[in-house]
Every structure is written in structure tokens, then in C-alpha cells.
Amino acid sequence: QKEVEQNSGPLSVPEGAIASLNCTYSDRVSQSFFWYRQYSGKSPELIMSIYSNGDKEDGRFTAQLNKASQYVSLLIRDSQPSDSATYLCAVYNFNKFYFGSGTKLNVKP
Amino acid sequence: EAGVTQSPTHLIKTRGQQATLRCSPISGHTSVYWYQQALGLGLQFLLWYDEGEERNRGNFPPRFSGRQFPNYSSELNVNALELEDSALYLCASSLGRATDTQYFGPGTRLTVL
Numbered sequence: 001q002k003e004v005e006q007n008s009g010p011l012s013v014p015e016g017a018i019a020s021l022n023c024t025y026s027d028r029v030s031q032s033f034f035w036y037r038q039y040s041g042k043s044p045e046l047i048m049s050i051y052s053n054g055d056k057e058d059g060r061f062t063a064q065l066n067k068a069s070q071y072v073s074l075l076i077r078d079s080q081p082s083d084s085a086t087y088l089c090a091v092y093n094f095n096k097f098y099f100g101s102g103t104k105l106n107v108k109p
Numbered sequence: 110e111a112g113v114t115q116s117p118t119h120l121i122k123t124r125g126q127q128a129t130l131r132c133s134p135i136s137g138h139t140s141v142y143w144y145q146q147a148l149g150l151g152l153q154f155l156l157w158y159d160e161g162e163e164r165n166r167g168n169f170p171p172r173f174s175g176r177q178f179p180n181y182s183s184e185l186n187v188n189a190l191e192l193e194d195s196a197l198y199l200c201a202s203s204l205g206r207a208t209d210t211q212y213f214g215p216g217t218r219l220t221v222l
Contacts, residue, residue: 032208043199043213044152051208088152092207095165097142101151 001026004091006100014108019076021103023089026070032092033065035074038102039085047087048074079107111136113202113214121220122190130185130217134202140164141183142203142211143175147196155198158183159205190221 005024013019021035032051036044050056050063050072062075072091076083086102114133122128134141143155154167158177166173172188181202187194197218201211 043215045213046210049208049210090152095157095207096167097154097157099144099152099154101149 002100003027003093003098004089004100006087006089006103008101009104010106011103012106012108013079015079015081017079017107019079019083019105019107021074021076021087021089021105023072023074023100024070025072025089025091025098027091027093028067028070030067030070030091030093033063033072034090034092035061035063035072036088036090036099037085038088044088076105079105081107081109083107113200113212115198115200115214115217117217118215119218119220121222123222124190124192126190128187128190128194128219130187130198130200130219132183132185132200132202132214134181134183134200135212137204138202138212139181139205140203140209141177141181142201143183143185144199144201145169145196146199146216147193152199156185187219192221195219195221 035047038044048063050065056063060077064073088102089100140159145153157164175185177183197216199216201213203209203211
């Protein structure tokens with residue numbers, strides 16, 4: 001079992017819709033959770049981090065963490081074509097970082 | 110402010126050779142992380158250096174090694190190269206805590222023939 005699992009997609013949503021990206025992790029004691037965006041041919045960049053159960057909002061982005069279900073998600077409201085990228089979920093656990101293989105998001109104009 | 114830089118951009122080696130990849134962190138950052146991004150496998154954590162010390166390493170064989178210099182730049186060495194080592198190697202830097210934002214460099218594309 002992989003430490004972090006993501007649906008590879010592609011996830012296609014129309015412009016203006018809500019995109020929902022999901023991630024599950026295997027180690028119950030994982031401590032910190034991150035969402036990165038990676039445009040094709042570019043390096044990842046951090047969008048959000050979340051450490052405690054519940055929701056964390058930053059502009060059009062909301063990260064949701066449910067430690068009991070070992071589940072973290074990212075919601076993108078009012079999706080724009082510029083949001084089209086691969087979204088990587090990452091988990092920090094005992095001085096190591098584990099990344100999912102990413103979900104490719106396509107936002108259609 | 111300059112971002113994370115990596116050199117070389119591309120590196121072509123043959124099986125059995127050694128590769129050396131270099132990373133310069135953002136000024137003021139003390140932590141350097143190395144990741145391997147192979148096609149279809151996502152980012153794999155390789156090494157974490159902070160203040161000159163190795164904090165941890167991922168599940169990679171010992172032929173992957175590195176070091177961090179007093180100026181916080183870092184080097185990744187891969188010995189006895191194998192074909193499956195072909196990947197994009199990304200370096201990131203941060204202020205040092207695990208919760209600090211990691212800023213990634215542009216990567217070094219290693220091709221093993």
C-alpha cells in the first residue's frame with residue numbers, strides 16, 4: 001500500500017465550477033499535510049498546508065482534513081483555465097515527506 | 110530574490126557511472142531536500158539536510174548520498190548508475206522546520222543510457 005494515494009485523473013471541470021481533489025494516506029500518525037500544484041514542465045509550488053482537522057480556506061482554495069478517515073481534500077472554487085495542472089498531495093511523517101502521484105485537473109473554458 | 114538553483118539542467122551518463130547534482134538554496138534557508146520524480150511515480154523523498162546534518166533519508170539504496178556545505182548548498186551523488194535512475198531530480202529549500210514552505214528548484218534531468 002502506498003503511503004499517499006490520489007486518483008490520477010484527469011479530472012475535467014467547466015470554468016467556474018468547483019473542482020474537488022482527494023487524497024488518502026496510510027499512516028494514522030501523520031502530522032502535516034500539503035497540497036502542491038505542478039504545471040506541465042515546471043516544478044511544484046505549495047498551495048496550502050493543513051495540520052488539524054477541519055477546513056482551511058485561502059482565497060478560492062479550501063483544504064479539508066479528516067484524520068479519523070485519513071483523508072485530505074482540496075476544493076477549488078470558481079475554477080479557471082489557469083488552474084489546469086497536476087495537484088500533488090503530500091504528507092509529513094517522522095522526518096519524511098510522502099507525495100502522491102498527483103491528480104491532473106483540466107478546467108475547460 | 111533569487112530562487113533555488115540547480116545544476117546542471119541536463120545530465121547524460123552511462124550505466125555504472127557516477128552522477129553529481131548540485132543545489133543552491135534560497136538565501137537564508139538552512140534546509141535542503143532532494144526528491145526524485147520518475148515518470149508516473151510522482152515525487153519520491155530522497156534526502157533532507159538541515160544545518161549541515163542529514164535529518165533523514167527516503168527508501169533509496171546507499172548509492173544515493175549527499176552532503177550539505179557550510180553555505181547550505183548541497184550535492185547529491187548517485188553511484189553505480191542504473192537505467193531506472195533516469196528521472197528528474199528536484200531540490201527544494203526551506204527555513205528548516207518541517208512545516209515551513211518548501212521552494213523547489215527547476216530540477217536536473219538525469220538520463221542513464
